Amino acid sequence: MSTATYIPLKTLCTHYKVETTFFQDLNEYGLIEITTIEQAPCIHQDHIKNLESMVRLHQDLHINLEGIDTVMNLLDKIHHLQEELKTVKNRLRIFEE
Template identity: 70%
Template sequence: MTTEIYIPIKTLCSHYKVETSFFQGLNEYGLIEITSVEQSPCVHKNNIKGLEAMIRLHHDLDINFEGIDTVLNLLEKINDLQEELVATKNRLRIFEE
């Protein structure tokens, strides 16, 4: 396991000005996965974009963990429906030509 692809929770806390308990809560609720690297809790760098969205939802909109989970699930469903709509439109073009 290489340490360069993981970011320590301590670094994230200071960068985003968030308490460690926030990340622990996200982990307990299943919204992020915390991995121990050299006995330090870390998050994979590929999860940073989603993590930033969760931080904004929590701080800017004062949404709790359950709400964050709901919002993320709804956004995922919207994305899936948009992809399905594009695929349907592409199939429909075949019959229009």
């Protein structure tokens, strides 16, 4: 396991100006996954985009954890529906030609 792909929570707390408890609450709620590396809690860099969205929802819009969960689920459904629509359009083009 490479530690270069993980970002320590302390770094994220400093960058986003939030308390460690916010990330711990997100983890307990099942919205993020915290991994401990060398006794330091970290988050994988692939999850930073979603994490940043959650932080912005919380800070800018004052949305609680339940609301963040709802918004993230709806955004995920929208993404899947867009992918499905793209697939259906591609299939339709085959029959139109």
